[in-house]
Amino acid sequence: MGQLVDGIWHPGWYEPDAKGAFQRPATRFHDRPAAIEAGRYHLYVSHACPWAHRTLITRALRGLDHAITVTSVDPRMSDDGWSFRADDPDPDLGVPLLRDLYVHTNPRYSGRVTVPVLWDKVTQTIVNNESREIMRMLDVDFAPLARDPISLAPEELRPAIDGVLDAIYSPINNGVYRAGFARQQAPYEAAARELFEGLAHWDGVLANQPYLCGDRMTEADVALFTTLLRFDLVYYSHFKCNLRRLRDHAHLWRFTRRMFQHPAIRPTCRLDEIKVHYYWSQPTVNPTRIVPVGPADYAADLDAPV
Numbered sequence: 001m002g003q004l005v006d007g008i009w010h011p012g013w014y015e016p017d018a019k020g021a022f023q024r025p026a027t028r029f030h031d032r033p034a035a036i037e038a039g040r041y042h043l044y045v046s047h048a049c050p051w052a053h054r055t056l057i058t059r060a061l062r063g064l065d066h067a068i069t070v071t072s073v074d075p076r077m078s079d080d081g082w083s084f085r086a087d088d089p090d091p092d093l094g095v096p097l098l099r100d101l102y103v104h105t106n107p108r109y110s111g112r113v114t115v116p117v118l119w120d121k122v123t124q125t126i127v128n129n130e131s132r133e134i135m136r137m138l139d140v141d142f143a144p145l146a147r148d149p150i151s152l153a154p155e156e157l158r159p160a161i162d163g164v165l166d167a168i169y170s171p172i173n174n175g176v177y178r179a180g181f182a183r184q185q186a187p188y189e190a191a192a193r194e195l196f197e198g199l200a201h202w203d204g205v206l207a208n209q210p211y212l213c214g215d216r217m218t219e220a221d222v223a224l225f226t227t228l229l230r231f232d233l234v235y236y237s238h239f240k241c242n243l244r245r246l247r248d249h250a251h252l253w254r255f256t257r258r259m260f261q262h263p264a265i266r267p268t269c270r271l272d273e274i275k276v277h278y279y280w281s282q283p284t285v286n287p288t289r290i291v292p293v294g295p296a297d298y299a300a301d302l303d304a305p306v
Helices: 050-061 098-105 131-141 155-173 175-180 185-205 219-229 231-238 250-260 271-281 298-302
Strands: 002-005 008-011 041-045 068-072 117-120 125-128
Touching: 002 098, 041 050, 050 068, 050 131, 050 219, 098 117, 098 125, 125 131, 131 219, 155 175, 155 185, 155 219, 175 185, 175 231, 185 250, 219 231, 219 250, 231 271, 250 298
Parallel strands: 041 068
Antiparallel strands: 002 008, 041 117, 117 125
């Protein structure tokens, strides 16, 4: 873990605010593709990261595997940040670390080095590193290349989808981190209670419909799913989000199983990498870096009938 300051790497954990609360730094790259061409763009991800996972799922659901290539970094993030695996090296610049791509794009870059990254092979620059924007670009901008015609962000539903994405971000998607990365008791408790209030709300919504915006899967469902998949596996214990398990929310749990069992989504879910990443890569939260053996039967539970 660390960050770049004027292109120079500085190891270190996130700095809390004056009250000990976690503040997520803003992403810095927000461009759009210069031209929609098969093979021109590359997606850098971690299968462990929920933000990157949502872009992998969108790519899979829209049938863009042939058009946008992917590299997945090592789930063990060291003091050097994300690194490339020996069996999945960087295919464009041949560099060892993800931060090298950031510096190549902007030699004076300052900020965190995060996944996902949408990379332009022609210009050899980062196009975008904001997961929500990349999801929308994969669905809308790359639609001419998509082999699956079913959009995750149909125009008539975009106001509703954007409303849900806004509503789940702070209490749930980022809420687990606000709880897990808090440095004081009060901000931890506030984040944890907001998280479970949010889960209870959406559990109620899903009692009456299969997906967050109604009868069809959208980007909103993808964005919620990648957090929920990690809940009992990691967040419940590692981030102290332990008022209730996800499996104690009947409708959210059914939703999570439905999403996991989708034939395009299942191959993107690497439960082993998720556990290794969080417990090994965050010594501020888990100083021993011991990866737990449980929870027992989690993968089997995900396959229970919907």
